[in-house]
Each structure stands twice: as C-alpha cells, then as structure tokens.
Amino acid sequence: xxxxxxxxxxxxxxxxxxxxxxxxxxxxxxxxxxxxxxxxxxxxxxxxxxxxxxxxxxxxxxxxxxxxxxxxxxxxxxxxxxxxxxxxxxxxxxxxxxxxxxxxxxxxxxxxxxxxxxxxxxxxxxxxxxxxxxxxxxxxx
Numbered sequence: 179x180x181x182x183x184x185x186x187x188x189x190x191x192x193x194x195x196x197x198x199x200x201x202x203x204x205x206x207x208x209x210x211x212x213x214x215x216x217x218x219x220x221x222x223x224x225x226x227x228x229x230x231x232x233x234x235x236x237x238x239x240x241x242x243x244x245x246x247x248x249x250x251x252x253x254x255x256x257x258x259x260x261x262x263x264x265x266x267x268x269x270x271x272x273x274x275x276x277x278x279x280x281x282x283x284x285x286x287x288x289x290x291x292x293x294x295x296x297x298x299x300x301x302x303x304x305x306x307x308x309x310x311x312x313x314x315x316x317x318x319x
Contacts, residue, residue: 179206180298183264184272186211187239195266196278198240200247200292202259207252210242239263240283244290257291260305264298274300284308284315 179199186209187197200207213236240261247256265273277297287295288308295311297304306314 179262180264180272180296180303182206183209183262184266184270187264187266188270196239197264198238198243199262200243200256200259201262202255207255207259208243208247210237210239210244210246212236212239212242238280238283240280241286244283244286244292248290253290258293259291260294260296261287261292262296272298274298277304277306279311279315279318281312281315281318284312288312 179201183197183199186199187195189211194212196212197209198211199209240263243261244256247253247259263278265278267273277295277299284295292308294308295306297306
C-alpha cells in the first residue's frame with residue numbers, strides 16, 4: 179500500500195505531494211492527496227481566510243481520505259483501520275525522514291476510530307497507535 183500511496187502522490191498536481199491511504203483488513207477503504215479544496219470541502223485554516231482569499235488553502239491528504247471514507251456508511255469502516263501516509267521528495271522518491279505530524283488530522287482520525295498511522299521511513303515501515311500519534315502531534319503543534 180505504500181507503493182500505491184506513492185503513486186497517488188506522484189499524480190497529485192500540488193506543489194508538495196502527500197498521499198494518505200486508509201486500509202482495513204488488507205483492503206483500501208479510501209485515499210486522498212493534498213491540494214486545493216473541492217467546493218464545499220473543509221480545509222485548513224489559512225491566514226487569508228478572514229479576508230475571503232483561499233488561494234493558499236490546502237486540504238490535507240489524510241483529511242481528504244478520512245472525509246471520503248466516512249461518506250454514507252463508510253464511517254463504520256474507519257473503526258480499527260490504518261492510515262498509511264507518504265510524502266514525496268522533488269525527485270519523486272518517498273521521503274524517508276521524520277514522520278509528518280498534524281494535530282488537526284490526528285484529532286479527526288482519533289475521534290473516528292482509526293487505530294494506527296503508518297509511515298515509510300529509512301528504518302522501514304513505522305507504525306504509531308492513533309493515541310501515540312495524537313500525543314506527539316499535539317506536542318509539535
């Protein structure tokens with residue numbers, strides 16, 4: 179699934195390419211890439227929003243995957259799922275440095291029952307329980 183997430187990130191037209199894949203029981207539940215918000219889609223709080231300019235707003239890949247997964251009865255699939263997160267370097271290789279921590283997305287995932295965050299790092303695949311990921315994300319906020 180890491181390769182699948184990397185492929186999705188490569189197809190993203192965003193300046194920074196991130197992808198998230200939600201997996202449960204070995205099957206992909208939903209996926210998302212970062213980018214400009216779809217009409218009506220919740221997005222990041224940018225400094226320009228108070229002025230009505232959202233050109234710099236971005237929806238996070240993990241946020242988009244979670245939102246797509248919870249449409250209809252899909253939210254039931256989120257309980258116990260894993261979120262696999264990938265960032266790409268400029269040369270399209272998977273960024274294998276420190277995991278990406280987002281306090282806002284961690285709270286969203288935790289509240290919907292996502293069990294684990296998985297990152298491809300230089301040491302291999304590294305997983306954090308949703309609670310551990312949230313603790314670190316809040317500290318780095």
